[in-house]
Amino acid sequence: MSPVHEHGYEPWEGERRPRWERVMAVALEGLSRGAASKWVWLVWAATAVHVAIRGGIVYFSGQVNPGVVEENASLGFTSTMLGDVLGLQAQWVLLILLVVVGTGTVARDKNAGALTFYFSKPISRTGYAVGKIASPFVFAMTVTFVPLFLVWVLGMAFTPEVLIPEGVYGLLWRLLAASVVVSLAASVVAVALSAVVRSANVAAASWVALALLSAAGGSMLARVSGNVRLEAVDVLGSFTLAGLDVLGASVPGDPTGWAWIVTVGWCVVGVGALAWVLWGEEVTG
Amino acid sequence: MGSVVEAEGLTKTYGPVDALRGVSFEIPSGAWGLLGPNGAGKTTLLRILLGLTDPTRGSVRVLGDDPQRAASSIRERIGFVPEGDAHVPGLSGVQFVSFAGRLCGLPGDDAKQRAHTVLNFVGLEEERYRDVAGYSKGMLQRAKLAQALVHDPGVLFLDEPTNGLDPEGRQALLALIRGLAMDHGISVVLASHVLPEVEAVCDGALVLDQGRVVANASMEALKERQQATYRVRVRGSVDAFETALNTLGGQLETTREGSLRVVTPGDEGAVLVLKAAEDAGVQVRQVEPARASLEDALVTRLEEAST
Numbered sequence: 122m123s124p125v126h127e128h129g130y131e132p133w134e135g136e137r138r139p140r141w142e143r144v145m146a147v148a149l150e151g152l153s154r155g156a157a158s159k160w161v162w163l164v165w166a167a168t169a170v171h172v173a174i175r176g177g178i179v180y181f182s183g184q185v186n187p188g189v190v191e192e193n194a195s196l197g198f199t200s201t202m203l204g205d206v207l208g209l210q211a212q213w214v215l216l217i218l219l220v221v222v223g224t225g226t227v228a229r230d231k232n233a234g235a236l237t238f239y240f241s242k243p244i245s246r247t248g249y250a251v252g253k254i255a256s257p258f259v260f261a262m263t264v265t266f267v268p269l270f271l272v273w274v275l276g277m278a279f280t281p282e283v284l285i286p287e288g289v290y291g292l293l294w295r296l297l298a299a300s301v302v303v304s305l306a307a308s309v310v311a312v313a314l315s316a317v318v319r320s321a322n323v324a325a326a327s328w329v330a331l332a333l334l335s336a337a338g339g340s341m342l343a344r345v346s347g348n349v350r351l352e353a354v355d356v357l358g359s360f361t362l363a364g365l366d367v368l369g370a371s372v373p374g375d376p377t378g379w380a381w382i383v384t385v386g387w388c389v390v391g392v393g394a395l396a397w398v399l400w401g402e403e404v405t406g
Numbered sequence: 407m408g409s410v411v412e413a414e415g416l417t418k419t420y421g422p423v424d425a426l427r428g429v430s431f432e433i434p435s436g437a438w439g440l441l442g443p444n445g446a447g448k449t450t451l452l453r454i455l456l457g458l459t460d461p462t463r464g465s466v467r468v469l470g471d472d473p474q475r476a477a478s479s480i481r482e483r484i485g486f487v488p489e490g491d492a493h494v495p496g497l498s499g500v501q502f503v504s505f506a507g508r509l510c511g512l513p514g515d516d517a518k519q520r521a522h523t524v525l526n527f528v529g530l531e532e533e534r535y536r537d538v539a540g541y542s543k544g545m546l547q548r549a550k551l552a553q554a555l556v557h558d559p560g561v562l563f564l565d566e567p568t569n570g571l572d573p574e575g576r577q578a579l580l581a582l583i584r585g586l587a588m589d590h591g592i593s594v595v596l597a598s599h600v601l602p603e604v605e606a607v608c609d610g611a612l613v614l615d616q617g618r619v620v621a622n623a624s625m626e627a628l629k630e631r632q633q634a635t636y637r638v639r640v641r642g643s644v645d646a647f648e649t650a651l652n653t654l655g656g657q658l659e660t661t662r663e664g665s666l667r668v669v670t671p672g673d674e675g676a677v678l679v680l681k682a683a684e685d686a687g688v689q690v691r692q693v694e695p696a697r698a699s700l701e702d703a704l705v706t707r708l709e710e711a712s713t
Contacts, residue, residue, distance in 0.1 A: 130527050130590045133520055133558035137482065137511030146508035154496055233539070234491035238553070241456055241486035242509040243478040 143244045147252025148259070155222040155260050164218045164264060168210065172268045175206055176275035200292060204370025206272050207265060211303045211361040214264045216332050223257035223311030224328045225321035227398070232319060236399075246399045254305075254312050261304030265364075269296045292369075299364035306360045306384050313391035316398040332357045353379035360384050410435050410561050410593045411455060415464035418450050418617075425450040427617040428464065433595060437587035439604035439611030440597035446614040448597050452563060455595075456486060469560060482510060485554030489565040492550060499525055499534040499541070503552045510557035517556065524552040528582065543570035547579065555586075561593045562586065568603060580607050635659075635696040638666040638679055642688030650686035654678050667696060 155161050179202075230236055239249050273293060314331070315324040339354035353359045353376050362380035411433040418426040426447045440448050453459045455468050457477025466473060468480050494502055500521045507517030525534045528548040533541065538549055547567060554562055564583065568576040584607045586592040598604050604611055610624040621628060640647050644666065648658045651668065656678055659667040670678045676693050683690045 130555070130586065131523055132590070133512070133516065135513065135516050138513055140478070140511075143509050143511060146505065150494070150497075150505060229495050233493055233495040234488070235494045237488045237490065237492040238494060238506070239509070240458060241481065241488065241492075242506065243481040243511065244509050245478065 140243075140248070143242075144248040144252045144255070147239075147244070147249060148255035151222070151226060151253065151256025152259060155256060158221050160221040161218065161260065164214055164221070168214055168264050168268050171206070171209065171214070172271045172275070175202075175268075175272045176279070179272070179276050180279040200295070200369045202276075203269055203272060203292070203296060204365045204368050206269055207299060207303065207364055207368065207370075208361050210264050210268055211307070211364065212332075212336070212357050215261055215303070215307055216329065216357060218260055218264050219257055219307055219311040220325045220328060222260045223308055224315045224324035226253045226257065226312055227316040227395075228318055228321040228324045231316075232321075246396075250312075250395050250399060254308050257308040257311055258304050261308050262300055265304050266297055266300035269300060295368050299368040302367055302384070303360045303364040306363070306388050307357065309388050309391040309395075310356070313394040316395050350376045350379045352376050353383045356383070356387060359387075408435050409433065409467075410438070410595065411466065411468050413464065413466040416451075416454065416461050416466055417463040418447075418454065418459070419462045424617050426454075426461070429614070429617070429619045430464075431612055431619050431622045433612060433622075434610070435593040436610075437584060437594040437596065437608040439608040440595055440614070441601065441604060441611050442614035442620070445616070447617040448614055449565075450617075451614070452486075452565060452597060455563065456484070457481065482557065483560045485557070485559035485562045487547075487550045487554045487562070487564040487567050489569060491546070493538045493546065495539050497538055498536060499530055499538055499545075499549055499552075502538045502549060503556050506553035507556040512557055520556045520558075521552070524555045525549075527555070528552045529578070544572065544575045547571060547575075551579070551582070555592075559592065561595065563595045563597075565597045566599065567596070568598070568600065576603070583607055634670050634675060636668045636670065636676060636679055637692070637694055637696045638668050638690065639692040640666065640683060640688045640690055643686065644688075646686035647683060647688045650682040651679075653685070654682050656682060 230239070240246065244252075270293070273289075273296060277289070310331075311324075311328050314327050315321070318324045318327065336355040336358055339352045339358060342351040342354060343349050353362070359380040362377055363384040366377045366381070409432045411431075413432075414430050415428045416426050416430070417424070417428050429447075429451075440451070442448050450459070454461050454466055455473060457473035457480060460474050469483055471480050473480050494505060497505060500518070503521035503525055504517045507520050508514065512520060522531075522534065525531055528551050530545060530548050530552065533545055538546070541549060547570070551564075551567065554564075562583075567583065568579055571579060580603055583594055583596065587594045587607075594607070596604055596607055605625060608625065611621070611628060612619065613621040613628075644658075647666075651658055655671045657669045659669055668679055670676075679693050680690060
């Protein structure tokens, strides 16, 4: 470390950027941190493989044996097939991705005293929370909307024109909306968990435990009681079911209403927990 | 000299605890200290000034604005160096300071350029690409100063900025802080338990105790009461000198390295010292006004406040 010199302090004269750009700066900090993680690239690679396999299925089903497409809608270019893609991505890939980019966000800041740093700057606590949720949300969209969109594009490219279903362009908007529902709900819960504990590792373990145990619990309760609605206990499963509802994909039984209640409920609890931590935190060092 | 902070009847209570009890004061521009024992209300006051918490009663203005209503606007014009750790993990020095600039509204390119400038200014130019988490305590303190300066604030609030620094690093950092106030027009409010630091850097100090203002004055005014204190060297019986001194109403306070510290009543000053020496039959080798320390002044003020 060099000694302190008087290198000359220079005043700054310039125009300040609008407030929303400061929120974006928080989000971009999270995005650059995530993009530097090899785990994120591995998750993206797994997503690419998934898209390639789905593209292959569409290609072979549509080009080699178009009759199969007509007879078996699940292999065809439909919302149900895209729903399968979303379900797999949300319940496995998103689960892992948010361990890397979501559950450490606020916990790391609390550990390093960074909340003091943030809140002594001209950014509101709401702005901080939005910025912190925005970066895992964007990453989440890369494993929900992006693969859905790519499969949609491949479907358009590989499916013979006569077999392309009606309203296929409207489907694109529903893909976006479904991805937003799943990604936003999961990101809010992951960041909220990150806020209520002090260690990023504990937050990650809590996130995985919540997803896996609720999935196992929901499945078991539904099987024992014979009531398919109890599957809504599954947190990520409920987020996915809400997304499938937006997508218009058919779901066996009728757990959708409960899935929406669980999704909205977790979002409200997540935002409440985040607010409780951020507004209650002592931040003057 | 304009005011940086103006407070009127400022009260803050946490349940049954009164952290601030209707304090009124002004902090002028320049370098001003914020002094007081633990629990005096310094941290609460800083939190209110930064707009992080609202006062229960009373009003406060920082650079003319109310922190309750214009916290963001105020934070654009102030820099804060907190006492504890306050860095964003995983960022290098230049990324950290540049990020601070972005949060203060600087355009991206300006934030990067300013980050390099202020890191040079605080002496971290060679360490700027290292992860802040790996910085030594001294480097962290400098990085915290850099992030507080990146947006060119009008006022700098520093909470125990020299904590954990070695004496050399401490002096260097204090010189830098003093220079900001003296040469660059940035007002400094320095909260510190290390009184000689405040004395070395600040033009005056606000002294708090148990949520009340004990004193708020320039250094000269704070030390005024200590002027009747003399450092004396005598040859002969110290006991006899002390007896004679006591008879005349003076007091021998401390003895250190052969020097005596004599407090004289009223305006009699050195005359009384010489008379006591004559009465005691000792030879006076040296009489000079003792250089009053801020610590002496603060102790006196706190004692007066508690009685």
